[in-house]
Amino acid sequence: MIRFYNGKLLRLKGGVSMTEHEVWVEGSRICYVGPKKDQMPDFEREIDLDGDVLMPGFKNAHTHTAMTFLRSYADDMPLNDWLFKQVFPMEAKLDGETVYDFTKLGIMEYLTSGITASFDMYYRNDDYVRANLDCGFRTVICSALNNFDADPTNIEREYLKFNNIHENISYMLGMHAEYTSGLERMEYMRSLLDKYKTPFFIHCSETKEEVDGCIERHGMTPPQLLDKLGLFNYGGGGYHCVWMTDEDIELFARKKLWAVTNPCSNLKLASGIAMVDKMLEAGVPMAIGTDGAASNNALDFFREMYLASVLQKVQNMDAAAGGAEKVLEMACVGGAQAMGINDADDIAEGKFADMIVIDLKRPNMRPLNNITKNIVYAGSKENVRLTMVAGKVLYENGEFFIGEEPEAIYERVEKHMQEFRK
Amino acid sequence: MIRFYNGKLLRLKGGVSMTEHEVWVEGSRICYVGPKKDQMPDFEREIDLDGDVLMPGFKNAHTHTAMTFLRSYADDMPLNDWLFKQVFPMEAKLDGETVYDFTKLGIMEYLTSGITASFDMYYRNDDYVRANLDCGFRTVICSALNNFDADPTNIEREYLKFNNIHENISYMLGMHAEYTSGLERMEYMRSLLDKYKTPFFIHCSETKEEVDGCIERHGMTPPQLLDKLGLFNYGGGGYHCVWMTDEDIELFARKKLWAVTNPCSNLKLASGIAMVDKMLEAGVPMAIGTDGAASNNALDFFREMYLASVLQKVQNMDAAAGGAEKVLEMACVGGAQAMGINDADDIAEGKFADMIVIDLKRPNMRPLNNITKNIVYAGSKENVRLTMVAGKVLYENGEFFIGEEPEAIYERVEKHMQEFRK
Numbered sequence: 001m002i003r004f005y006n007g008k009l010l011r012l013k014g015g016v017s018m019t020e021h022e023v024w025v026e027g028s029r030i031c032y033v034g035p036k037k038d039q040m041p042d043f044e045r046e047i048d049l050d051g052d053v054l055m056p057g058f059k060n061a062h063t064h065t066a067m068t069f070l071r072s073y074a075d076d077m078p079l080n081d082w083l084f085k086q087v088f089p090m091e092a093k094l095d096g097e098t099v100y101d102f103t104k105l106g107i108m109e110y111l112t113s114g115i116t117a118s119f120d121m122y123y124r125n126d127d128y129v130r131a132n133l134d135c136g137f138r139t140v141i142c143s144a145l146n147n148f149d150a151d152p153t154n155i156e157r158e159y160l161k162f163n164n165i166h167e168n169i170s171y172m173l174g175m176h177a178e179y180t181s182g183l184e185r186m187e188y189m190r191s192l193l194d195k196y197k198t199p200f201f202i203h204c205s206e207t208k209e210e211v212d213g214c215i216e217r218h219g220m221t222p223p224q225l226l227d228k229l230g231l232f233n234y235g236g237g238g239y240h241c242v243w244m245t246d247e248d249i250e251l252f253a254r255k256k257l258w259a260v261t262n263p264c265s266n267l268k269l270a271s272g273i274a275m276v277d278k279m280l281e282a283g284v285p286m287a288i289g290t291d292g293a294a295s296n297n298a299l300d301f302f303r304e305m306y307l308a309s310v311l312q313k314v315q316n317m318d319a320a321a322g323g324a325e326k327v328l329e330m331a332c333v334g335g336a337q338a339m340g341i342n343d344a345d346d347i348a349e350g351k352f353a354d355m356i357v358i359d360l361k362r363p364n365m366r367p368l369n370n371i372t373k374n375i376v377y378a379g380s381k382e383n384v385r386l387t388m389v390a391g392k393v394l395y396e397n398g399e400f401f402i403g404e405e406p407e408a409i410y411e412r413v414e415k416h417m418q419e420f421r422k
Numbered sequence: 423m424i425r426f427y428n429g430k431l432l433r434l435k436g437g438v439s440m441t442e443h444e445v446w447v448e449g450s451r452i453c454y455v456g457p458k459k460d461q462m463p464d465f466e467r468e469i470d471l472d473g474d475v476l477m478p479g480f481k482n483a484h485t486h487t488a489m490t491f492l493r494s495y496a497d498d499m500p501l502n503d504w505l506f507k508q509v510f511p512m513e514a515k516l517d518g519e520t521v522y523d524f525t526k527l528g529i530m531e532y533l534t535s536g537i538t539a540s541f542d543m544y545y546r547n548d549d550y551v552r553a554n555l556d557c558g559f560r561t562v563i564c565s566a567l568n569n570f571d572a573d574p575t576n577i578e579r580e581y582l583k584f585n586n587i588h589e590n591i592s593y594m595l596g597m598h599a600e601y602t603s604g605l606e607r608m609e610y611m612r613s614l615l616d617k618y619k620t621p622f623f624i625h626c627s628e629t630k631e632e633v634d635g636c637i638e639r640h641g642m643t644p645p646q647l648l649d650k651l652g653l654f655n656y657g658g659g660g661y662h663c664v665w666m667t668d669e670d671i672e673l674f675a676r677k678k679l680w681a682v683t684n685p686c687s688n689l690k691l692a693s694g695i696a697m698v699d700k701m702l703e704a705g706v707p708m709a710i711g712t713d714g715a716a717s718n719n720a721l722d723f724f725r726e727m728y729l730a731s732v733l734q735k736v737q738n739m740d741a742a743a744g745g746a747e748k749v750l751e752m753a754c755v756g757g758a759q760a761m762g763i764n765d766a767d768d769i770a771e772g773k774f775a776d777m778i779v780i781d782l783k784r785p786n787m788r789p790l791n792n793i794t795k796n797i798v799y800a801g802s803k804e805n806v807r808l809t810m811v812a813g814k815v816l817y818e819n820g821e822f823f824i825g826e827e828p829e830a831i832y833e834r835v836e837k838h839m840q841e842f843r844k
Contacts, residue, residue, distance in 0.1 A: 363490075
């Protein structure tokens with residue numbers, strides 16, 4: 001058993017609460033939350049928080065983890081050149097070994113910014129899962145069905161395999177995007193959803209071109225088309241959701257579909273600014289994601305949270321727009337629920353021990369006028385003292401505990417890139 | 423003498439260059455830049471860069487350092503409530519002791535994000551200067567003349583005093599803003615500028631209300647009014663510059679006036695997004711600032727640099743807009759020149775030893791596809807391995823060397839805030 005004591009416990013579910021409760025961890029789960037007890041068990045480790053904050057980890061609700069290899073590979077160029085001339089030709093070179101190493105690099109970066117779970121859509125899921133298991137990280141894979149899949153039935157096999165492989169791994173059904181998928185593929189997806197009665201996720205209304213193209217092809221926006229085809233019959237949601245019409249927002253709110261916002265990626269690729277406040281006010285459930293490193297270029301949840309709030313202020317020209325508490329709840333609670341890992345949405349008995357410690361003894365956290373606002377508006381990776389996933393400390397005081405040394409991973413990553421650039 | 427070796431030397435002046443040159447420091451200045459020599463002198467310390475990047479420090483070209491005390495004190499509220507109900511009443515409580523401690527807290531935060539000099543406008547400059555000298559930091563003060571100054575002649579006394587106090591300290595003439603200053607004060611400032619033939623800085627066109635109000639009061643925009651009054655006769659520039667007309671931009675380009683952009687503050691206070699690309703294309707010299715912690719809320723140059731580029735992409739709806747190299751040059755070179763500390767604009771013999779070491783052995787810097795883009799688009803405070811100001815290491819591996827322990831400063835800051843909140 002591991003004991004966290006002598007700190008501030010920050011919980012976000014159902015509103016912000018701050019107590020001085022202890023938290024005990026047994027195996028992969030939390031076994032006690034409350035005041036110090038008279039009778040104490042034997043602990044394997046006792047972590048003195050020394051006044052720091054213990055809180056739920058951030059859930060990265062949309063990403064392509066292995067895309068770390070394209071970080072700063074092709075920036076500051078028009079979107080189509082970036083995608084067709086740079087990203088696609090490089091992705092064609094990926095194999096199992098490289099996906100494994102690039103994924104490990106991404107997981108390391110997640111740990112540095114307090115991310116404890118990812119909602120990932122990419123290639124070569126066997127190797128991706130192996131990297132997550134070897135590191136001890138938690139991930140939910142979303143299938144990326146599209147026109148270019150040689151064998152769409154593989155998705156069902158993956159669905160069954162990865163939902164039964166390990167407590168840290170799960171798999172949800174999804175498609176890449178409307179613009180990469182014909183109606184036939186969408187109908188096949190519908191049949192799978194009907195069979196398993198499970199939510200559906202997709203890149204949705206990310207760019208104006210995507211929405212215009214969908215209207216041209218189908219006479220309606222992506223959310224309306226997907227809904228008409230029955231793809232949202234069991235819930236789910238969309239990644240990005242930048243160019244949502246009032247009707248689309250009403251649909252998401254009515255069906256309780258998750259809108260996952262990716263503010264950094266949407267700025268960097270000049271996609272636009274999502275109407276986060278408008279969606280929240282309409283009752284759309286929301287979460288936050290980093291997207292991949294190719295379009296961000298960091299996997300830094302502090303930057304995403306900051307922008308998820310302050311971009312609303314400038315979009316609405318109102319300094320009262322946005323709001324730190326809501327953003328923190330989206331990051332810690334919303335993300336977990338969107339990904340279907342409700343056991344990671346709170347620090348409570350029986351929940352997964354997916355937690356982070358925020359160091360308050362850094363200048364950017366002082367004075368302690370308001371700790372939640374400090375975390376969202378001034379927080380940075382320097383404040384992540386410890387990241388625990390499934391009861392295991394994977395990152396502490398700048399060091400990684402993921403089964404191998406960072407230098408070994410960096411070396412392999414650079415070697416792969418030398419080959420890729422040839 | 424201190425020796426930096428075995429790394430990558432990144433210089434920004436006149437274009438990005440990367441070499442493997444060594445850098446030697448004697449006293450407060452750089453005494454050698456070049457390859458390893460056959461005959462080596464005795465060094466007081468030899469710093470093995472171990473492949474990391476040595477580069478010029480970032481210059482924070484607009485800030486109110488002591489405003490750290492209002493971090494997260496009043497967020498997510500309308501601008502006027504924030505300013506009149508929260509900021510002004512709290513500022514009235516400041517005295518010399520509190521300004522000293524709040525300034526030290528700000529300097530600590532600068533050091534964590536690689537900032538080596540600040541261009542500051544605030545109160546109680548004696549105590550502000552004392553904090554900078556005690557920490558060994560470099561600062562340029564800008565006077566904040568406005569209608570509420572009881573004794574405007576104090577500015578001339580400060581100008582003479584602080585320009586002759588220490589190599590790390592200088593003082594420039596400026597006013598708070600058009601909307602806080604009558605014509606009489608502006609004419610007094612003009613007389614000082616004529617006397618000392620020196621540049622002039624001011625908060626300029628930060629909000630639409632400011633510009634509209636100036637047009638109502640004077641029939642022209644703030645830049646046009648200030649120029650007409652002769653305040654820009656010896657150069658200078660403006661802070662923020664969000665709501666610039668084409669005429670204003672043409673004026674700034676023609677007179678080579680500095681536009682200092684503050685992207686985070688402009689988002690958080692819902693002021694708008696400055697037209698950085700448009701100003702650069704017109705030939706306006708530019709620099710970057712954090713503004714104060716009350717409106718940011720961090721003093722984190724990585725966040726500012728990231729946004730100085732990517733906000734241009736979304737503003738112009740063009741992923742090719744912005745650009746990492748230009749932003750880095752604004753941060754390291756432009757800032758120094760705007761502040762009149764040209765000796766801090768490069769790593770070269772005779773220049774100030776104001777330098778930072780960027781740690782490449784963190785996951786966000788890998789792979790090394792493009793180091794300058796990695797720094798701007800993925801960099802964070804975790805990458806600041808060392809910050810040197812005037813030849814002294816003030817921050818290294820997370821530790822501060824500023825004459826006293828962080829805990830002592832935090833303790834005094836929290837104590838002051840308890841008094842202030844009464």
